Amino acid sequence: MTEWLHPALIMVFGAALLPMLHDTGQKVASVLVPLLVLLRMTQMDVGSQGQVQFIGIDLVLFQADQLSLVFAWVFSIMAVIGNIYAWHINDTGQRVSAFLYIGSAFGVVFAGDWFTLLVAWEIMAFASAYLIFASANRKAVAAGFRYLMVHVAGGVLLFGGIVLHGVQTGSYLVGPLDHGQGGLAYNLILISFMLNAAVPPLSAWLTDAYPEATVTGAVFLSAFTTKTAVYVLIRNYPGAEVLIGFGVAMALYGVVFAVLENDCRRLLGYHIISQVGYMVAAVGMGTEMALNGATSHAFAHILYKGLLFMGVGAVILMTGRRKLTELGGLYHAMPMTVVLYMVGALAISAFPLFSGFVSKSMIISAAAGDHRAAVALLLTVASSGTFLHTGLKLPYYMFFGKDCGLRPSEPPVNMLLAMGLAALFCIGIGVFPQLLYDLLPYPVNYHPYSGAHITQSLGLLMFTLFAFVLCLRYLDPEKTISLDTDWLYRRGAKLFMWLALHPVLLWEKMVVTLGDGAGLRMLHRLSRASQKADTHFVDAVVNGVARMTWRCGLLLRQFQTGVVSHYALVMIVGLIVMLVFPLIAALAAP
Amino acid sequence: MIARLVNFFGDDRYKRLRWRLLLLMLFLIVLADVLVPRPHVEHVWDSIPGWSAAFGFISCVAIIFVSKFIGHSCGIMRDEDYYD
Numbered sequence: 001m002t003e004w005l006h007p008a009l010i011m012v013f014g015a016a017l018l019p020m021l022h023d024t025g026q027k028v029a030s031v032l033v034p035l036l037v038l039l040r041m042t043q044m045d046v047g048s049q050g051q052v053q054f055i056g057i058d059l060v061l062f063q064a065d066q067l068s069l070v071f072a073w074v075f076s077i078m079a080v081i082g083n084i085y086a087w088h089i090n091d092t093g094q095r096v097s098a099f100l101y102i103g104s105a106f107g108v109v110f111a112g113d114w115f116t117l118l119v120a121w122e123i124m125a126f127a128s129a130y131l132i133f134a135s136a137n138r139k140a141v142a143a144g145f146r147y148l149m150v151h152v153a154g155g156v157l158l159f160g161g162i163v164l165h166g167v168q169t170g171s172y173l174v175g176p177l178d179h180g181q182g183g184l185a186y187n188l189i190l191i192s193f194m195l196n197a198a199v200p201p202l203s204a205w206l207t208d209a210y211p212e213a214t215v216t217g218a219v220f221l222s223a224f225t226t227k228t229a230v231y232v233l234i235r236n237y238p239g240a241e242v243l244i245g246f247g248v249a250m251a252l253y254g255v256v257f258a259v260l261e262n263d264c265r266r267l268l269g270y271h272i273i274s275q276v277g278y279m280v281a282a283v284g285m286g287t288e289m290a291l292n293g294a295t296s297h298a299f300a301h302i303l304y305k306g307l308l309f310m311g312v313g314a315v316i317l318m319t320g321r322r323k324l325t326e327l328g329g330l331y332h333a334m335p336m337t338v339v340l341y342m343v344g345a346l347a348i349s350a351f352p353l354f355s356g357f358v359s360k361s362m363i364i365s366a367a368a369g370d371h372r373a374a375v376a377l378l379l380t381v382a383s384s385g386t387f388l389h390t391g392l393k394l395p396y397y398m399f400f401g402k403d404c405g406l407r408p409s410e411p412p413v414n415m416l417l418a419m420g421l422a423a424l425f426c427i428g429i430g431v432f433p434q435l436l437y438d439l440l441p442y443p444v445n446y447h448p449y450s451g452a453h454i455t456q457s458l459g460l461l462m463f464t465l466f467a468f469v470l471c472l473r474y475l476d477p478e479k480t481i482s483l484d485t486d487w488l489y490r491r492g493a494k495l496f497m498w499l500a501l502h503p504v505l506l507w508e509k510m511v512v513t514l515g516d517g518a519g520l521r522m523l524h525r526l527s528r529a530s531q532k533a534d535t536h537f538v539d540a541v542v543n544g545v546a547r548m549t550w551r552c553g554l555l556l557r558q559f560q561t562g563v564v565s566h567y568a569l570v571m572i573v574g575l576i577v578m579l580v581f582p583l584i585a586a587l588a589a590p
Numbered sequence: 591m592i593a594r595l596v597n598f599f600g601d602d603r604y605k606r607l608r609w610r611l612l613l614l615m616l617f618l619i620v621l622a623d624v625l626v627p628r629p630h631v632e633h634v635w636d637s638i639p640g641w642s643a644a645f646g647f648i649s650c651v652a653i654i655f656v657s658k659f660i661g662h663s664c665g666i667m668r669d670e671d672y673y674d
């Protein structure tokens with residue numbers, strides 16, 4: 001019986017239960033349900049369940065293999081941590097949408113067919129959008145609509161690709177897309193996956209929307225959407241070489257934009273893009289080690305990025321400020337937050353003994369082992385940039401640097417507890433990498449803790465620190481925003497409105513004026529002319545015919561005497577004529 | 591304990607000590623990189639001692655200046671009310 005209990009179902013039932021509970025009951029349930037999912041994960045095994053036929057298509061609602069299990073593990077861990085972090089909020093809507101969001105992420109990683117995946121994919125977009133709307137200010141609502149618009153467009157592309165793929169192959173089961181490589185179906189699905197993985201130029205939705213989400217909502221957002229996209233890329237596009245270039249470009253793109261950024265969470269958003277770049281590039285390489293690297297880095301990433309968003313969220317909650325130019329000198333007031341944030345920062349930067357060290361290096365080694373020297377070097381540049389921003393720039397200007405004068409207290413205990421748990425995982429994975437390696441889809445033959453790897457990593461990172469200290473004054477954040485590809489639809493929308501308000505409206509006015517003026521006058525004339533024609537011609541003909549019929553009737557009446565002997569005479573005369581006429585004709589004939 | 595640790599990194603009184611510690615660490619890391627055995631290297635540069643240190647330093651400087659240059663000269667950085 002229990003093998004039928006899909007983790008997504010537990011989350012959805014939980015989401016239905018939450019509104020019936022109040023205060024403490026709801027808070028307890030919000031942590032207990034994810035714990036139940038975690039318990040369920042311990043009994044999960046590879047295999048598939050729930051094969052059904054729907055309008056002649058084979059659906060597989062639940063399919064677990066090593067790859068889906070490792071993603072489900074980290075999703076359930078993050079579900080527990082995220083809900084502990086959100087314990088203090090009193091917003092049923094946010095809790096329910098977070099539950100549905102997490103549940104649908106489980107739906108994607110366990111989907112055995114494309115339609116189940118599509119349905120879960122769409123629910124994920126809508127449920128996550130609520131976490132942005134819940135900020136309930138004008139900017140957030142606008143960003144939420146933009147987020148939804150982009151994801152709905154992505155969903156349409158996915159749907160189109162799935163239908164085309166199904167028609168071409170006759171199968172709707174997920175798996176590596178070898179058929180029609182480079183064809184329309186292949187590309188449509190790939191583009192929709194790249195959109196959710198925030199691959200530039202389809203990445204602006206992330207840095208547009210995540211900073212506007214609620215403090216607790218952003219923690220969930222940072223964990224699930226891009227990582228389910230990484231999962232579906234690993235599952236369906238392993239070895240798609242086009243992804244290598246995109247991956248490396250996005251790793252560097254995130255780094256460049258992070259230098260320019262002033263908003264704390266937008267800066268972290270650019271580093272999601274940068275880190276997902278490593279995973280996307282690894283999927284493109286497609287070797288077993290690279291796919292292991294992508295999977296393990298996604299696992300580590302969810303936990304350290306969650307921790308970073310929690311740390312910054314704590315600062316935003318306690319100070320009400322989110323810009324680096326308005327923060328600084330908080331280290332006196334929030335030392336616990338500083339330390340916990342720094343654990344996440346050291347993990348993302350891949351310091352030895354932290355989780356990034358055992359996962360990120362696997363991808364770079366896979367690139368080197370696959371004789372892709374340029375990829376390995378460029379990803380190493382991005383590693384330096386990662387430490388520069390999340391490990392140095394952000395904490396320096398947020399916690400140290402120029403004192404902003406604020407003296408907030410530490411965040412609520414539940415937030416510190418959640419951050420502590422995430423920090424524990426970041427260190428645990430770094431110290432005991434085998435625990436993570438045992439979960440990976442392929443056997444691991446990689447030992448991160450070699451002497452040379454440690455000294456090289458420390459050299460790279462500490463000299464990045466040295467350069468940071470020397471160049472500090474050039475790095476001061478500025479009160480600006482950075483234009484990204486969302487410019488196209490944000491300014492594009494303005495252009496659309498201008499078009500609607502000017503040329504289109506002008507045309508409409510012209511048509512109306514024409515109709516009311518010249519057009520109407522012409523119509524009047526036309527109707528008068530047709531009335532005249534009706535009176536003088538049609539009516540005259542009809543009256544003429546009637547009058548002629550009447551006269552003929554009068555004429556005929558004179559022949560009708562009503563006397564039988566007259567009628568008999570006419571008949572006899574007629575008879576004689578009929579008889580005599582042929583006779584004369586016959587005689588006259590030669 | 592944690593507060594004291596964090597205070598060490600923030601308080602100006604320890605600035606000189608922090609510098610000394612940093613330079614000492616940098617020296618030790620380069621020294622270790624020279625001494626560490628390299629039984630197997632993928633690329634030529636991996637066998638050069640101190641390579642990654644130089645690479646990290648140059649990368650960081652390049653990232654800062656190239657990014658700021660792109661941001662300022664390509665019209666990417668705009669006023670905060672640009673979209674309003």
